[in-house]
Amino acid sequence: MERTERAARFDGWDPGMLAAAVAGGDPQGALRLVQAALAAGAPAPAIVQEGILPGLDRLGERFSCGEAFLPELMVGAKAAIGALDFLRPHLEREPSAYVGTVVLGTVQGDMHDIGKGLVAMLLRSAGFEVVDLGSNVSGARFREAVEERRARLVGMSALLTTTMQGMGGIIRTLREGPAGRAARIAVGGAPLDAAFAERIGADGYAKDATAAVALFRKFQAEVGAAEVRP
C-alpha cells in the first residue's frame, strides 16, 4: 500500500536515488535528480525532506561509525548545498520549508576554524541559514548577532583547554539580551564534554559535526522560527 502511494506521489523521480547521490558525494548527480524531480512535479519541500536530508543522515551515520571521513562528508555536504541552492527559489515560495538561523562561532582567544566550518557547511546543507561569525568571537559579538537576527539557535566551538574556560562567560553575556535568553545554545570542540556543557549553562553538547546538525534540528523543533527572516 505504502509502496503504491509513494510510487504515485513521486512518479518520475526516486528520492532514494537522490539520497544516494548526496550520501555518495555526487554533486552533478544530485543536481540532475533534483531537476528531474521538479520536472516530474515533486514539491520542493518534499525533495528536501525525502531526498536530500535522508542522504545527509545516511552520510552522517557512516561518518559516526567510521565508514566515512572528512573528505566524504565535505563532498556530500557540497552535493546537498548545490541541490539546495538550485531549489532555493522554489523553497522560498513554501514558508513551511523554512528552517532556522544558527549563529555560529569559535570563541574568543581561539582560532580553530576547521570543526566549526564543517558544522556551518553541514548546517547549510541541511537547509539552515548560518551566520558564521568566524573565530575569536567575543560574547558581545555573539550577543549582537543573535539580537540583530533574533536568532534562536547558537553554536559555539572551542578547541583549547584555555578558551573553553571562557565559554561560560560568553554564554552569560549572550543571555543578557532577550533573544539570547530565549536561544538554544549548543557547544562543541575536542576538549569539551556533556558535563562541561551543562555546567556552563549550554543547552546541549555535540561530539562532532553530524551530531551538531542533529542537535540543532532538535532545538529547531523545540523553538520554532521566530527570528528575523533574511
Add this chain to the structure above:
Amino acid sequence: MTSRERVRTALNHRAPDRVPLELGGTANSSIAALAYEKLKAHLGVQAPTRLLTKQGQVADVDDAVRERFRIDTRPLRIRPAERWEDVALPDDAYQDEWGVIWQRPPGMNSYFLHHSPFEAEATPEAVRRHRWPDPADPGRVRGLAEEARRLAAETDQAIIFDCTASFWAEAEWLRGFAGFYSDLITNTAFMHALLDKVLETKLGMIGPALEAVRGHVDVILSGDDLGAQHAPMISMAMYREFVRPRQKALFDFLRRNGGGAKILYHCDGAIVPFLPDLIQIGIDALNPVQVSAAGMGDTARLKREYGKDLSFWGGVDTARVLPFGSPQEIRDEVRRRIEDLGRDGGLVLGAVHNIQEEVPPENVCALFEAGLALGSS
C-alpha cells in the same frame, strides 16, 4: 648512563636506567612561551625566552630548565632560507616562502593560516606555475654541521633533528582546508601534482641538511597530522593512495641519509588504524600519543599490540590532567603511562603536545618530578 645513551637505549627497546624525559626536544613537545615565562619565574631561572618557531610561539627550553628537570633531549633545527625573507604584511601578517600568508589576530599569541595560494585555482598547471621555495638555498644549512658537531661533542642529551620532514601539512596550507579535503575526492589530479611537488621540494631541502648533521643526531623528526578526535581524517584507502607511498619515499630517504638516527613521527589525534602501515614503512617512534583521542587512551593495549616495533614519545595527557589536575592526579597519570608504555624501553615520557599557556608551573614540576621518581623504579 648519559641522557643520549638513555634515549638511544629506550628507542632500541631495551630498558634504560630510568625512563627518559622530554621537554623541548621538538617544537611539538615543548611549552608555550607564556607558560614558559611563568615556569622560569617559578624556578628562579632568569633568561630571555627564545622561540623554537615563530608560527607556534613555543619556547626553546634553556639548559638551566633542562638540567633542573633532567630532560634527556635537545632540539636541532634546519636553518631558514637566506635568499628569502618573509614578506611583512599589514595587520600583523606575513607571507612565507611557500606563498602562504599567516596572520596573528589582535590579542593572540600565535599566527594562523590566513590565505592559501591555491585557494582560487587548484589545477596541475597552477602547481607548475607557482613560485616554489628554492631547496638549494645555502642558508638552510649555514652553520648547521658545526652546530651539530658542537652539540654532539659538548652536550649530553639526545639530539632531535627537525628538518621539517613533512608534506601533507604544507599541502593543506597551500590549498586551504575546505578545498584540500574535497579535492581528495573531486580533484585528485591536482592533489597528486601538489603533493608530489611539495615532497620533491622538501626532499631537496632535507638532503643537504641530513648530510650536514649525519652522525651527530640521534633522532630525525617527521610529522603530518592525519588524525581527528574520533577517527582518522581520511579513510584507509585514501591514506594508502595519497599519503603512504609518499611517506614511504620520505622515510626511506631519511633512513638512507640519516646515519642510523631513529625516525620519530609526530601525528596528533586518533590514528590507531594507520599504525601497522606506519610501522611497516619505517617509523621508530610515535609522538605525541594523544591519549584523549579515540583509541589512543588505552596505552596498555597500544604497547601490547605495537610496542614490539614502535616506541612512544609523549603520553601525558594535556587535555585535562596537566592543566586542571592536582599534583597527585598528575603523578597518577605519569605512573599509568610509565607502567603501560615503559616496560623494556620504548618510552620517552613527556606531555602530549606543547604544554599550553594555562598549565601552572607547579603542574609542570609535578610532571617531571614524577617522571624522574617513578621512571627509575
